[in-house]
Amino acid sequence: MESARPGLHGGELAVQVRMLGPLTISRAGSVVPQPSSRKLRALIAYLALAPHALNRAHLCELLWDVPNDPRGELRWCLSKARTLLDDAGRRRIETAQDTVRLDLGDCYVDVTDIGQAMQQGIDTLDTDRLRALSALFIGDFLEGLEIDRSALFNNWLTAQRRRLRACHAAVLEHLAATLPTGSQERFACLDKWLQLAPFDRHAHELVLHALGTRAQWREGEEHLAAAVRAFEADGLDWRPLRDKWRDIRAQQATLPPGNAETSGARASLPGQSHGAGTNVCRASIAVMPFVDRSAHAGVRGGLADGLAYDIITRLAKLRSLFVIAQGTVFALDQRSVGPEEAGRTLNVDYVVSGSLRRQAKRIAVDVELVESRTARIVWADVFDHTLDDAFLALDEIGNRIVASIEIEIETAERNRAILKPPSSLDAWEAHHRGLWHMYRFNRADNEQARHFFEMAVRLDPTFSRAYAGLSFTHWQNAFQCWSEQKPAIDLAFETAGQGLIADNRDPAAHWAMGRALWLRGQPDQSMIELQSAVDLSPNFALGHYTLGFVNCQSGDAEAAIGSSDYSRHLSPFDPLLFGMLAVRAIALVRLGQHEEAADWAVKAAARPNAHVHILAIAAHCLALVGRIDEALAFVAAIHKTHPSYRVADLLAAFRLTPDAEALFRKGAKRIGIS
Template identity: 80%
Template sequence: IILLPGPNSLYVLSVAAQRGVRGGLADGLAYDIITRLAKLRSLFVIAQGTVFALDQRSVGPEEAGRTLNVDYVVSGTLRRQDKRLAVSVELVESRTARIVWADVFDHKLDDAFLALDEIGDRIVASIESEVEAAECKLAILRPPNSLDAWQAHHRGLWHMYRFNREDNQRARHFFEMAVRLDPTFSRAYAGLSFTHWQNAFQRWDEREPAIERAHDAAGRGLAADDRDPAAHWAMGRALWLRGRQDQSLTELQRAVDLSPNFALAHYTLGFVNCQSGDAEAAIGSSDHSRRLSPFDPLLFGMLAVRAIALVRLGRLDEAADWAVQAAARVNAHVHILAIAACCLAMIGRVQEASELLASIRKTVPSYRIEDFLAAFHLSPEAEALFRDGARRIGLG
């Protein structure tokens, strides 16, 4: 059984007793999750010594939550049946006893260590995203002038994930509030950098100044905490905007090394590689990011990465299918719709492509293929394919 707590940038992970022999698979998995959550840097994690002490006293989840004054409790059970391993996990808000999230993670038991590793990956990524989502919901209900740095950060995330110009501006405001309240808050600098990145990528602001602001905010995040994977993720994105692909990939790989469960870092590695780098690696990164965070707000991007990589590999029918899935996401922005329209046009599905073109025109009436190509850093061969697709549907 695993425990965790919450807001005001203070999250704690602990473990309650499991019936049976000490040192088994459940204990190994619990301790592994403690270590992985600590690497996220956004969570304050209680050390294994306290975990062991509470376990020895047979302290249950509810009592441990009260004893540690935690905001969230995550409890879990591990079962082995035939050649499969299943872990049930439940995230509960301590104050209200409300179940925030629950899931079952199942894996073949051909290799116990591999099974535990993959299940651990998925649990840690899910805990991070579900706690973040819960905190965003709490922050959005509070009056803006009453927010502390942690709450302002999550209010910013709520707006950031709407992927439109107005919400992006609001997100910037709350991230600026967060770093003003806490100048050492590296994650808030990463969020602030992302809003400037969006302004440059979407052309919601003058591109060059926005690129510089994205890089500056990412640098401030690294200065605040150079072991925060989100800070390296932000710098990787900012360097990509500057056209420094190799340096970008180095920063993004550093983010993954610091936290192998950081889905957005895996996704962004795919984003950079899919355009002009290693297309096969981009597909692997896309798939891994979606396994880690299957309901991510950036799922449309993860799907689109796979589509662009498949275009470069000449697998156009597959590319179109993945691009359509990306465009179907409710928060997919205009560049995602353009990827899907062009991919469909490449394989002759012109009617479907034209329907997407109508959506593009409704959202951004002046949108042209040059806007799309200016946003990305595509290889010459990929650029030619997207130009041809655009020509077939009149996205000139």
């Protein structure tokens, strides 16, 4: 359900639904008398936030504890809801077959307004918009609307309240960052923030900073002492707060008289600057224990806990993220700390949470990745699997979740880095800026990528992932003939080796070395390195793809297809998806399945970042099966940017067997590029 945001408070729309505080429905500026039925109010709120139409059976299970006639009670509630929300010419309660939907697209809904602001980017909002959003939080979500013996609804209510408290904290954090350091409004904002998130270290640091800039040393000492007592009582590490206060006192002591009030007038948010010249500051992530919707309340140690532990372990093996240990997140969960609060308490960039349910012989896992400081949902999905073997099912789901988390975080970090001035980047940000350019697969962007990867390893010589990226740019220069091949191959090998020296357990470092060895004409050694990459991290999609890349040309063609399919299964929206599809096409050519090869090659060429060799594979595969007009269209597209391109260019790039080379030459003759 979507609602338009009319101005800041929805004043232009006749119908307004507010769920922060008690549920309130207004028409033409007048509050409609609140219905006495708690289940009616609960039904309206639940339908208002549902993303799609809901089955009547689900709504009955949600709100009625096996009454005599749950469907009859649901019908009664829907008829009453219509009197509250429908107009003469506008039906907002929609029923079709056995489903129910509430369409509030032409109404103002406070919670939807907040959710849209979070998803669109809270860090892009100005002070007035942040103030207006903050003013919406007049109370808890659906205050006082818990329903006896309706566990499913109460669980939903708790989750929504946690989510909205996280949104409120994010609004206050970003509002505080726009206000002058010493202003009373900023202190009031920080106070509200700490009431919502009493263990958010960043909030305490900003309070201490504000007190320090005003030279209120006694108040700062008192705030620190109170925070230390609270952190200590909850078993949390308070030492970073003490160290921060010492730094503030030391910094203020070096300022000229009168400059204390203006220093740091606008506080930076986490992630805005990690500090150039320091070791890489990787993105951090906490994976909270999953909720087993099939288990009895309070029962732990089952499939859901096992899945969370598996995801934590697999993420740690990627070596690209700072992953909070299992013991810490499980301890927070046992104290009923929700994912949103845990993210702020642990001061991590991202939080993963989810639930698991078993039905008959299937298992379904709902998972969500949230950016802690903005309360923005970065990614959410549902994974469904047969439950013939529970451990195999969880292994498969775990692989897919971890691969998705890696690519979604990489995308988010790339998009953030591209917005920053190059001179302000730290090693982590420079690396992701390099990835942004690298995945465009053209000569100019590849050169830009090389520049940023070199910046990353200069800022942190121990950053193995940046060496892998740098090796890839040299690999591209050699493979695409963008520079002299021999020096480019040597540089690809040299920088891959530096990545392995920096971290021999990073799968990306072994991946880079595997590609470099293939360039050097050493396919057997290449396969050993690539196998090491996937052994270190079984969900490393690029490792599986590159195993297929090597096999499809001169190795096991059937194995190449398996690797291609699995890499796409792990990362269905990967920037290198065109390569994964092309691997399958080449392997099918070698297996004599030319018609199928042509179809897959066309899919590869349709990807927006497919380079000239991918277009050439499509043209040759189409030519082999007599689809000449389609093939010639690809040839024309190739010649727009590479007028002299011939089959020799394709064969020089790849390491095909003699039989496969002969097939591609045969196709080239049919379309005039032999």
